[in-house]
Amino acid sequence: xxxxxKTVLTGGTGEIVEKKxxxxxxxxxxxxxxxxxxFLEETKKKYWDARHNCSAYTLGLNRELTRxxxxxxxxxxxxxxxxxxxxxxxxxxxxxxxxxxxxxxLLGTGGLVRAYSDAVRAGLAASVIAEKxxxxxxxxxxxxxxxxxxxxxxxxxxxxxxxxxxxxKVVAFLLVSHSQEGELKKALTEKFNGRILMEKExxxxxxxxxGKPKVFED
Numbered sequence: 001x002x003x004x005x006k007t008v009l010t011g012g013t014g015e016i017v018e019k020k021x022x023x024x025x026x027x028x029x030x031x032x033x034x035x036x037x038x039f040l041e042e043t044k045k046k047y048w049d050a051r052h053n054c055s056a057y058t059l060g061l062n063r064e065l066t067r068x069x070x071x072x073x074x075x076x077x078x079x080x081x082x083x084x085x086x087x088x089x090x091x092x093x094x095x096x097x098x099x100x101x102x103x104x105x106l107l108g109t110g111g112l113v114r115a116y117s118d119a120v121r122a123g124l125a126a127s128v129i130a131e132k133x134x135x136x137x138x139x140x141x142x143x144x145x146x147x148x149x150x151x152x153x154x155x156x157x158x159x160x161x162x163x164x165x166x167x168x169k170v171v172a173f174l175l176v177s178h179s180q181e182g183e184l185k186k187a188l189t190e191k192f193n194g195r196i197l198m199e200k201e202x203x204x205x206x207x208x209x210x211g212k213p214k215v216f217e218d
């Protein structure tokens with residue numbers, strides 16, 4: 001977990017129908033218990049006329065808070081299967097609520113387990129999921145003759161350049177994972193014979209979404 005973690009970047013909604021019962025899965029990224037409570041309140045208000053609003057969530061990078069609720073369904077037929085899908089997908093800081101509108105036909109224990117599990121999978125399929133990688137923004141200052149070498153080193157290592165500022169010097173901001181930081185600094189020092197200034201701007205998390213970097217503060 002020191003390098004990064006897999007999570008939902010943007011939540012989604014998926015729905016399945018099983019023997020006339022509707023199962024609507026709403027997925028959301030969460031950071032705190034307050035986020036989870038707000039999510040539950042909003043969903044119950046939105047689907048106020050539903051028979052059940054079952055939930056599951058995992059919070060914390062060491063899974064400090066991992067909970068689930070059957071919300072009136074037979075014990076073990078909703079919340080636990082939902083949680084198993086989240087954990088099986090390797091997700092952190094993620095919550096899901098499955099709303100059920102009863103269709104008049106009993107599904108039985110096995111049918112409920114399958115329906116709630118499939119609903120969560122549908123919700124995840126409608127969400128944006130990615131690996132949040134722990135890293136830094138590295139501020140690199142060089143002269144105009146060095147920008148080409150800097151771009152080459154970053155490119156061959158798939159290190160995104162967030163921004164480049166041109167004044168009397170060239171200042172570039174590189175998005176570097178912690179696992180790459182030491183090797184990159186060594187390569188830059190050798191390539192520029194020490195005539196380069198490197199400063200850690202800040203710690204952050206980032207993810208690659210459709211090949212483009214997205215930066216997070218946590």
